[in-house]
Amino acid sequence: MSTTKKIGILGGTFDPPHIGHLRLATHFAKALHLDALLLVPSGEPWQKGIDITPAETRLQLTEAAGIDLARAFLYLKIATQVGIDRMEIDRTGPSYAIDTVKALRERFGVEASLTWLMGADSLVALPSWNSWEKLSQYVNFAVASRPHHNLTMEVSSELGQFLQKHQTSDVAALEITPSGLIYIDESLNIDLSSTELRDRLKSSSRSTIATEQIPTHTLEIITNLGLYQ
Template sequence: MNTAKKIGILGGTFDPPHVGHLKLATHFAKLLHLDALLLIPSGEPWQKGTGITPAEMRFKLTEAAGIDLARAFLYLKIATQVGIDRMEIDRAGPSYAIDTVKALRERFGANASLTWLMGTDSLVALPSWNSWEKLSQYVNFAVATRPHHDLRAQINPELSTEVSGFLKEHQTSDATALENSPSGLIYIDESLNVDLSSTELRDRLKSSFRSAVASEQIPTHTLEIITNLGLYQ
């Protein structure tokens, strides 16, 4: 995988990983012709507060989701390798994206195209990330719209001049530009409307609709572990 030239990065708490994550990954793997896609569960998700499932369990759930993602790629004839990376779990202290992208740049070299995949809510929240303004020195961003998150309404001078300026400087309307650029570009994809909220899913799993929600929203292999261990009840 170290010889790959176009790398997608999907980071997150993955508590639990769900179908929204897989849809996002599949969409951009195909659109950006990714050689590899890394799912990177956070070790200490510093912005998430307490009550997070232990890191090793979230890693196992993400590994299981990776099996279903790889099978989906095979079925759809998407030639993207899937990897589950422990770097944030093995790294001491809070999980900062800036440390992750620096390590990935060192691993894959100066010329590889590295693209961080995210939903619009994460883009809007970027100024709260540690050293966020330096991230574009190391990666591109591919952003998918989310239900009930109107990017135009959220990004306005009153709410976030930083994000507005960031977009003005880095946004491209050409997805293929990301394939040919190691870093520094932002592409917003409005064709995919995907919900990435694990928080809402956890709440619904604790309700009387648990079985219906689980079968619709959680990948098969991940759900098997959740069911066997009685998680999220």
């Protein structure tokens, strides 16, 4: 058994967190035998415009989702600890992933395997991230495919070159490698987005939103606070 510390990182606006986030987290927690999985809500999501729920409220929603995720891990006998990290909320200025991965590398040390979890849509958009090519110096990437996202068709030439250099078909390699690898998992298709859920919560179909789409504790807070109306 590897003694390397294995940490998964799931960042995002989480406006709101949804079952897609939890499915992705659960899938990779099991596949990568993660010791811990950190949910990192962004403080100032600079690519998302101005119509964003306040950071402290999104943190509260993420903490609630973390409760359901931890219970799912317990039920599925996945020995991964769930943590909610507010570093991006506490950091002033725009939330850049590069700052987050540098801080996490410093926290966990040079030998730990750090893996950033994302969907295929985020991978396609990676070249728009701040200092994106430097991210692989600090973390691996585990990418879940998404319906309607044909990576072959959507990957830019610069991202294609990046993938040629870093992509691996061996998921186990991420467990023993601190950073620099990209694994694309074709077995998991997640077709939920926070944008679509917000639109539904603001529409007449709000009452049809169920725990199949939003975690139970998160939905309870959304209802109690009257969010997304």
